[in-house]
Amino acid sequence: MDDLALEQEYVTMLYDHVDELRERLAARQARALARVAGEAAGTRQALVERDAAVHLYAGRLTQLNAAENALCFGRLDLETGTRPRYVGRIGLHRDDTHDQGQGDAPADDEPLLIDWRAPVARPFYLATAMQRDGVIRRRHIRTVGRRVVQLNDENLTGGHSSEPGSITSESALLTALDAARTGRMTDIVETVQAEQDRIIRSGLAGILVVQGGPGTGKTAVALHRAAYLLYHHREQLERRGVLIIGPNTTFLRYIAEVLPALGETGVMLATTGDLFPGVSPTLTEPGAVTALKGQLLMKDVVAGAVTDRQWVPEDDDEVVAVRHDGQLLRLDRQACLDLRERVRGARLLHNEARPLVHRLVVEALTTLWAQAVGTDPLGGENLLGPEDLAMVRGELEENDDVDGVVDWLWPALTPTRLVRELLASPKRIRAAAARVGLTQAEQDLLLRTGNAWSEADVPLLDEAAEILGRDDSTARRLADELQTANLAYAQGVLDLLRGSESGDFEDEESEILAAFDLVDAEALLDRQEEIDHRTAAERAATDRTWRFGHIVVDEAQEVSPMAWRMLMRRSRSMTIVGDVAQTGDPAGASSWRQALGPHVGDRWRLEELSVNYRMPQPVARVAASVLRALAPDLPVPEPVRPDGPHPWSLWAADVPAALAAAVAGELRTLDRGRRLAVVTAPGRSSTIFGVLARSLPEPVALGEDPDDDRPARVVVLEPRETKGLEFDAVVVAEPDLVLAASPRGLGDLYVAITRATQRLGVVHAADLPECLRGLRSVGSPA
Ligand SMILES: Nc1ncnc2c1ncn2[C@@H]1O[C@H](COP(=O)(O)OP(=O)(O)OP(=O)(O)O)[C@@H](O)[C@H]1O
Numbered sequence: 001m002d003d004l005a006l007e008q009e010y011v012t013m014l015y016d017h018v019d020e021l022r023e024r025l026a027a028r029q030a031r032a033l034a035r036v037a038g039e040a041a042g043t044r045q046a047l048v049e050r051d052a053a054v055h056l057y058a059g060r061l062t063q064l065n066a067a068e069n070a071l072c073f074g075r076l077d078l079e080t081g082t083r084p085r086y087v088g089r090i091g092l093h094r095d096d097t098h099d100q101g102q103g104d105a106p107a108d109d110e111p112l113l114i115d116w117r118a119p120v121a122r123p124f125y126l127a128t129a130m131q132r133d134g135v136i137r138r139r140h141i142r143t144v145g146r147r148v149v150q151l152n153d154e155n156l157t158g159g160h161s162s163e164p165g166s167i168t169s170e171s172a173l174l175t176a177l178d179a180a181r182t183g184r185m186t187d188i189v190e191t192v193q194a195e196q197d198r199i200i201r202s203g204l205a206g207i208l209v210v211q212g213g214p215g216t217g218k219t220a221v222a223l224h225r226a227a228y229l230l231y232h233h234r235e236q237l238e239r240r241g242v243l244i245i246g247p248n249t250t251f252l253r254y255i256a257e258v259l260p261a262l263g264e265t266g267v268m269l270a271t272t273g274d275l276f277p278g279v280s281p282t283l284t285e286p287g288a289v290t291a292l293k294g295q296l297l298m299k300d301v302v303a304g305a306v307t308d309r310q311w312v313p314e315d316d317d318e319v320v321a322v323r324h325d326g327q328l329l330r331l332d333r334q335a336c337l338d339l340r341e342r343v344r345g346a347r348l349l350h351n352e353a354r355p356l357v358h359r360l361v362v363e364a365l366t367t368l369w370a371q372a373v374g375t376d377p378l379g380g381e382n383l384l385g386p387e388d389l390a391m392v393r394g395e396l397e398e399n400d401d402v403d404g405v406v407d408w409l410w411p412a413l414t415p416t417r418l419v420r421e422l423l424a425s426p427k428r429i430r431a432a433a434a435r436v437g438l439t440q441a442e443q444d445l446l447l448r449t450g451n452a453w454s455e456a457d458v459p460l461l462d463e464a465a466e467i468l469g470r471d472d473s474t475a476r477r478l479a480d481e482l483q484t485a486n487l488a489y490a491q492g493v494l495d496l497l498r499g500s501e502s503g504d505f506e507d508e509e510s511e512i513l514a515a516f517d518l519v520d521a522e523a524l525l526d527r528q529e530e531i532d533h534r535t536a537a538e539r540a541a542t543d544r545t546w547r548f549g550h551i552v553v554d555e556a557q558e559v560s561p562m563a564w565r566m567l568m569r570r571s572r573s574m575t576i577v578g579d580v581a582q583t584g585d586p587a588g589a590s591s592w593r594q595a596l597g598p599h600v601g602d603r604w605r606l607e608e609l610s611v612n613y614r615m616p617q618p619v620a621r622v623a624a625s626v627l628r629a630l631a632p633d634l635p636v637p638e639p640v641r642p643d644g645p646h647p648w649s650l651w652a653a654d655v656p657a658a659l660a661a662a663v664a665g666e667l668r669t670l671d672r673g674r675r676l677a678v679v680t681a682p683g684r685s686s687t688i689f690g691v692l693a694r695s696l697p698e699p700v701a702l703g704e705d706p707d708d709d710r711p712a713r714v715v716v717l718e719p720r721e722t723k724g725l726e727f728d729a730v731v732v733a734e735p736d737l738v739l740a741a742s743p744r745g746l747g748d749l750y751v752a753i754t755r756a757t758q759r760l761g762v763v764h765a766a767d768l769p770e771c772l773r774g775l776r777s778v779g780s781p782a
Contacts, residue, residue: 007075007141008148010086014072014113015146017092022064029057063090063263070143072113073190074124077137083110087124089189090263091115116189117231125197132156140172140190177613177641180674181728181757183704183711185255187262188220199607200225204233204550207604209592210577213637214623214754215614218577219255219724222552225575227262229550240549241536242267243570247555247585251724253706255554268537268548272563273455275570276462277542279416283452287586287742289445293456294560294587296598297436301446302463304432305422306350310343311409312336320408322365322401324392329368331361336409339364343410349469350413357410358403362396369396415464419457423448456587459562465544466569547571554578555724560587561598568599576604581631582751584720584744612637614726616644619753619760622774626750629771645669647753647760649768649775656691658779659733659763663714664696666729666759674728678716679752681737688733689716719748722755729759736766746771 001009032053067089074087092113114121127135140152152172173191192200199221202208212218226244230237244267246252252269259267273281285293292298313320313333320331331339339360343353369392374384384392396402422428429443438446453461540546548571553559556578559567567574580590589595596604612620620639627636652658659678666676680688689702692714701712703721715727719738732738732752739745749769753760762768762775 003151004148007139007151011072011141011143011148012146014086014088014092017112018064018067018071021092022061025057025061025064029054029061032057062265066261066263069145069261070190073141073143075139075141076124076127076135077139078134079132079136080134085111085120085124086113087116087121088113089116091118115231116192117228122197122201125192126194127156128194129156129158138169140169142172142175173613174641177757180671181726182673183254183675184257185219185223187224187258188217189224189262192224193217193611195609195611196221196224199609200228202605202607204229204573207572207574207576207596207600209556209596209604209606210575210609211579211592211606212577212609213579213612213627213634214582214751215612215726216609216637217611217613218579218609219554220258221609222554222575222577223255223258224262226267226550226552227259227264230264230267233549237549238266239536240547240571241540243537243540243548243551244269245272245551245553245556245559245567247271247558247723248721249706250704250721251555254704254725266535266537268540270541271455272559272566273458274541275544275566276415276458276465277544279453279458279461281453281455281458283450283454283457285448285454285456286445290454290456290560291586292442292445293454293460294562294585296561296565297438298460298562299463299565300436301432301438302419302422302460303467304435305418305428306413306464306467307344308428308431309411309413309418310340310350311411312340320405322396322399322405324365324369324396324399324401325373327369327372329365329372331364331368331405335364339409350410350467352469354406354410354412358397358406361402361405361409362393365396365402366393413464413468415461415468418464418468419460420451422446423457456560456562459560459566462544462566462569463562549573550575552577555582556589557583557595558585558588558723559595560585561595562587564595564599572600581627581634582723582747582754584723584742584748584751586742586744588744608635610635610637612639614757615639615754616641616758618644618646619756622647622760622772623750623754625774626746626753626771629769630746630750645759646776647756647762648778649762649764649772650779651764651777652779653765655734655763655765656688657695659688659731660692660695662761662763663692663731666731666761667696667698667713669759670728674713674758675711676714676729676731677722677725677727677755678714678731678733679719679722679738679755680716680733681741682718682720683741684734684737685716685718692716719752722751726755726757728757729761730756731761731763733763734766735762735764735769735772739769 032050035050070089072086072088076085076087078085090113091111093111116124123133123135124138127133127138136155136157138154138156140150141148142150142152152169154169169191173193176188176191179186188196196217199208199210202225210218210221223244226242230242244252244255246255246269248271252271256269259265313336316332318333320336322329339357342360343357346353346356348356366389370382370384370389374382374388376383422432423446426443426447429438429446433443433446536549540548547569550573551567551571552575553567554577556576557580558578576592576596578589580592583589592604592606593602612623615623617639620637624636627634650658650662663676663678670676678688678692685702689700693700693702696714698714699712700714700716701708702716704711704715704717704725730753732749735749738749738752742748749771762772768775
């Protein structure tokens with residue numbers, strides 16, 4: 001039998017094994033459901049156990065289903081002469097009793113397939129001829145469906161001189177890189193490179209920053225790292241959840257299939273604009289407004305807005321008064337000032353200070369009442385005794401007018417009310433901005449009409465929520481009552497268990513631990529609460545205060561200082577990936593130190609990626625020229641693909657018309673199914689789209705539709721909309737306008753040209769910018 005047939009036999013055996021497991025799991029799941037429906041229907045404990053079992057089986061079934069494509073993609077032959085190790089998407093063991101587990105197989109259970117994330121799979125990614133790690137041959141197994149179609153062997157004993165850390169599995173890698181782009185990112189689990197592997201497997205704790213140029217695989221690495229961390233810290237991360245932050249919905253849709261293909265679901269994908277439950281930003285604001293709202297000084301503006309609402313009368317003509325028992329009790333300005341200072345001195349969150357305000361108002365009014373009613377006309381001691389005062393105090397506590405006074409002096413505020421009323425009022429903005437000294441022009445930028453929220457508002461709302469705290473006295477009381485009732489229930493369960501314990505164990509058997517030895521009522525309650533039908537991601541989506549087990553921030557250079565504050569509140573275990581040369585957001589970062597310093601000082605570690613997997617050499621050369629103009633200190637990633645068509649430039653007086661002809665020509669050179677993006681300056685895309693849509697026979701789209709599973713072959717985009725995406729061909733229209741459109745124009749141009757996986761062209765009417773002079777001209781006025 002030849003090698004292909006041998007591997008086919010093995011792979012078929014693996015798929016048979018998966019099918020069998022799937023059937024068995026489905027049957028167990030059905031049995032678990034039927035059991036509860038039958039005998040113990042209704043008992044809470046039985047339901048909890050059923051949910052746990054169903055959840056476990058469902059999770060494993062999801063993984064098995066996800067592994068259908070390229071279940072097994074590699075094989076390592078070892079110098080020890082032991083059985084070869086097969087590497088794949090999931091771990092499989094001969095002994096089915098381990099079929100629910102994660103991690104490595106026990107020693108006595110020969111693994112049929114090793115999960116790519118297990119330590120023993122690591123040489124598949126790292127072994128080189130220089131550092132063989134016991135491997136004599138690495139084999140890539142390419143499958144289509146369940147059929148093995150190609151084997152690719154690397155003999156590591158053959159004296160290859162590859163350096164440690166250089167490209168491994170080159171031929172498999174090049175095949176993967178040459179594949180047509182579908183509009184959806186795919187996983188790279190078969191060809192992860194050594195420098196990427198190190199980052200993927202870096203520890204969970206703390207903040208890891210991954211800096212790398214365009215196409216170095218930052219997004220791919222970040223997603224595989226999430227899958228790796230979930231595998232090794234399953235319990236913790238499934239409970240707390242993993243959050244993936246991207247710059248926009250198009251990007252999130254682009255990456256959405258990678259983790260499910262790795263068998264990991266239940267991760268929450270979001271933009272920073274999605275992180276305030278109940279608010280969906282729809283407003284687009286000018287760059288200057290976004291930039292200002294993103295600055296850290298806005299935290300003081302929000303704090304100023306809160307203190308501004310802690311009101312005192314401007315003078316004694318303004319009256320804060322309560323009528324009680326025939327007396328008009330007036331709190332003057334000084335009394336209100338004293339009261340406010342006392343409350344502020346207590347350092348409580350605004351809303352949570354309201355009970356104290358209420359108490360102090362009652363105190364002050366009681367004193368006023370005592371003065372009015374109990375003053376001895378003869379100048380002696382106050383005529384009212386402690387009981388009289390207690391009674392008045394009690395009455396005032398019930399007096400609705402007192403609630404009105406508290407609302408007046410110290411209103412209950414929601415974050416949305418606070419920020420909305422702030423941004424709608426020049427007077428409030430002036431008061432809130434006083435301590436940070438915003439100029440009048442800056443104050444004017446903040447002012448707006450209408451109720452819609454922008455993405456940059458979300459961190460302000462989050463800040464407000466932190467400062468305001470919750471007015472949750474009622475909710476807290478109810479929660480306490482519920483907790484007490486649940487604890488009593490859990491104790492009841494344990495008592496029952498204890499009661500049913502057989503008293504006649506032999507001595508040695510009495511060593512057996514029963515449930516009540518291991519858990520107390522509180523722990524039992526915690527466990528029951530953990531078994532919630534919703535995933536952590538679903539629960540987190542409705543809870544602003546949720547702390548995630550890990551956060552991945554992609555295109556992190558776009559995150560504003562205020563948005564970093566918001567993210568830091570949600571976890572201190574983070575993977576931050578980005579490229580400070582690609583910053584387009586006016587509030588984005590130009591260095592990681594500057595971006596992270598205010599939040600975590602220097603408590604973060606940096607890893608860099610140095611190989612460009614996306615662009616072929618000729619496109620990468622143009623990108624390098626732009627990078628030199630943009631950020632001369634940043635290293636230029638080395639392209640892995642040597643050849644490719646030379647990028648071209650076309651001069652034309654009528655750019656849209658010339659563009660239509662040029663795009664038609666490009667499409668003729670591209671294989672069917674390959675996509676092309678036209679990148680234009682903001683404000684030009686509609687015109688250019690109109691011309692292209694009229695002239696081209698192919699479907700053309702204006703902007704990527706995140707929900708379209710069959711995207712148009714040609715798409716017209718502005719540079720920022722291309723963030724993180726890639727296309728087989730890119731044509732940039734009017735680069736001079738891209739440069740002129742924003743202070744970050746050069747960064748935008750860099751992003752645009754680095755999207756190309758194959759071909760790049762530029763159509764221009766004005767002179768080409770200096771950094772694009774290396775393009776091959778295919779037409780000019782001369
Ligand atoms: N080891 C690899 N094997 C196969 N393909 C890879 C590998 N690493 C990266 N790629 C591919 O290279 C392309 C670029 O990767 P990715 O989008 O993750 O880069 P990036 O650094 O995030 O780029 P950008 O900064 O432009 O967003 C993708 O098509 C990705 O699948």
